[in-house]
Amino acid sequence: MGKRIGLEVSLSAAEAVKMANVDCIAAYPITPQTHIVEHLSELVNNGELDAEFIPVESEHSAMSVSAGVSAVGARAFTCTSSQGLSLMNEIVHIVASMRLPVVMILANRSMSAPISIWNDHTDVMSIRDCGWIQVFANNGQEVFDHVLFGYKVAEDKDVMLPLIINIDGFILTHVIEPVEFWDQDQVEKYLPNFEPIQRLHPDKPVTMGGVGMPYIFSEAKVAQDEPLKQSKSVIKSAWKELGDIVGRYYSPIETYRSEDAETLFITQGSYGETVSLVVDELRNEGKSVGLIMDRLWRPFPFEEFREAVGRAKNLIVIDRSISYGGQGGPLAIDLRSVLYKEKNQPNITNFICGLAGRDVTINDFKNMYQRAMEKVKKHTREEDFEYYGIRGK
Amino acid sequence: MTKTRQDLAWQELELGATLITPGNSDEYKTGDWRSMRPVVDNKKCIKCGTCYIFCPDAAIYETEEGFFEANLFYCKGCGICANECPTHAIEMVEEEE
Numbered sequence: 001m002g003k004r005i006g007l008e009v010s011l012s013a014a015e016a017v018k019m020a021n022v023d024c025i026a027a028y029p030i031t032p033q034t035h036i037v038e039h040l041s042e043l044v045n046n047g048e049l050d051a052e053f054i055p056v057e058s059e060h061s062a063m064s065v066s067a068g069v070s071a072v073g074a075r076a077f078t079c080t081s082s083q084g085l086s087l088m089n090e091i092v093h094i095v096a097s098m099r100l101p102v103v104m105i106l107a108n109r110s111m112s113a114p115i116s117i118w119n120d121h122t123d124v125m126s127i128r129d130c131g132w133i134q135v136f137a138n139n140g141q142e143v144f145d146h147v148l149f150g151y152k153v154a155e156d157k158d159v160m161l162p163l164i165i166n167i168d169g170f171i172l173t174h175v176i177e178p179v180e181f182w183d184q185d186q187v188e189k190y191l192p193n194f195e196p197i198q199r200l201h202p203d204k205p206v207t208m209g210g211v212g213m214p215y216i217f218s219e220a221k222v223a224q225d226e227p228l229k230q231s232k233s234v235i236k237s238a239w240k241e242l243g244d245i246v247g248r249y250y251s252p253i254e255t256y257r258s259e260d261a262e263t264l265f266i267t268q269g270s271y272g273e274t275v276s277l278v279v280d281e282l283r284n285e286g287k288s289v290g291l292i293m294d295r296l297w298r299p300f301p302f303e304e305f306r307e308a309v310g311r312a313k314n315l316i317v318i319d320r321s322i323s324y325g326g327q328g329g330p331l332a333i334d335l336r337s338v339l340y341k342e343k344n345q346p347n348i349t350n351f352i353c354g355l356a357g358r359d360v361t362i363n364d365f366k367n368m369y370q371r372a373m374e375k376v377k378k379h380t381r382e383e384d385f386e387y388y389g390i391r392g393k
Numbered sequence: 394m395t396k397t398r399q400d401l402a403w404q405e406l407e408l409g410a411t412l413i414t415p416g417n418s419d420e421y422k423t424g425d426w427r428s429m430r431p432v433v434d435n436k437k438c439i440k441c442g443t444c445y446i447f448c449p450d451a452a453i454y455e456t457e458e459g460f461f462e463a464n465l466f467y468c469k470g471c472g473i474c475a476n477e478c479p480t481h482a483i484e485m486v487e488e489e490e
Contacts, residue, residue, distance in 0.1 A: 097409060097410075098409040098411075099408050099409035100409075160408060160409075197408050198407070198408055198409075198411055198413070205415050206411050206412060206413050207411065207412035207415075208409060208411050209409070209411075210410070210411075210412050212410055215398070215399045216398055216399075216401070216406075216410065219401060219402065219403040219406060220403070220406060220410040222403040223403040223404070223406045223410065224409075226403070
């Protein structure tokens with residue numbers, strides 16, 4: 001078993017990237033991603049990691065370099081946030097379409113304007129439909145484990161898709177947490193070398209990302225979406241294998257005191273840990289409350305959600321992103337679709353909160369619970385969602 | 394002959410719709426973009442080859458008799474040959490439906 005040490009989550013993430021023995025890191029610094037990339041540059045510079053570190057001139061180049069590196073059959077890592085993700089957007093889509101298993105850590109930060117360096121999920125939701133596998137991490141340990149898991153899944157012959165690990169900016173990236181490191185032989189047992197199915201090589205020339213005329217484009221998109229949907233079985237077995245090696249078992253969604261609960265909170269990312277404390281407090285007050293934490297975002301875990309929601313009467317969905325002019329946050333919109341035509345149709349109250357790092361405390365979640373119960377009692381269809389804690393109501 | 398790309402089901406595509414056979418743009422019939430086609434009047438043609446040189450798609454070839462004709466599988470009907478011909482031997486004619 002590896003040693004357990006206290007370390008900033010960004011640094012332990014970089015150490016996990018080192019243990020994954022990546023061949024190339026191409027990145028451009030942006031808060032709050034910076035410490036991850038800085039530490040990787042140190043590891044390369046002092047000889048601890050034998051990889052190319054390419055300090056590119058922009059995020060567009062960071063993802064372009066990662067695409068090229070992956071296309072020749074090397075293991076590529078990159079990392080960004082917010083505006084950086086926007087700048088690389090074009091290539092983010094192309095990497096997925098070309099089936100290049102790049103792994104990226106996205107230190108979640110809000111999209112401008114107004115300019116904010118702080119945390120919410122508006123960046124990742126802007127590329128929700130880009131075709132990458134997307135997971136959320138709850139804590140530093142999950143970040144570490146999911147770097148290794150990321151390459152294991154992305155490079156699987158049945159998957160061959162890029163993967164994003166979402167970690168909350170500052171709330172996770174800049175916090176010192178105890179993280180249990182893997183031994184290098186555990187990593188080598190878990191993560192085989194990357195063996196590409198095809199690659200750019202002069203001995204056997206191929207054209208990647210060529211023109212797709214209307215007669216082939218739709219087929220190409222189905223050929224991309226089907227393996228993403230089917231990757232869930234590879235994802236689950238990669239989690240199982242991870243658990244067998246290091247003793248931590250992950251699943252597409254994680255539940256906490258949810259089995260008999262009338263009301264379920266649903267969260268993504270680091271809020272899960274706060275809400276689990278809220279659940280304990282509300283349970284102590286005699287309230288029937290539980291929690292579902294969404295870890296796997298794409299492919300969306302439809303069956304797991306239907307099963308976990310079960311006979312619950314009320315859902316309180318916490319979103320940290322806005323679909324402007326839409327019916328609420330992205331998570332709530334998906335959950336309403338998941339439960340459409342189900343026998344049990346729970347009340348869904350959607351709160352959008354914690355934008356740009358505004359603190360959401362245990363008391364705030366308790367207030368949301370109260371507010372949701374009031375809405376349910378009225379039996380009226382109110383707004384599809386509510387911005388929590390906004391002045392000037 | 395194997396299936397053309399037009400006939401492939403999604404399961405039959407290469408990973409990422411990659412092209413694994415070099416030079417297959419030969420198979421792409423750009424001729425169906427054409428709305429007008431060049432018709433050469435060999436009585437006016439002086440066999441100078443100007444059309445052959447100017448054709449941006451290299452779709453014009455020399456016949457055994459030394460005249461020049463467009464390969465209509467590739468010719469997009471741009472009309473540059475007709476514009477450049479010093480003896481006005483090439484006329485652009487509407488394609489019929």
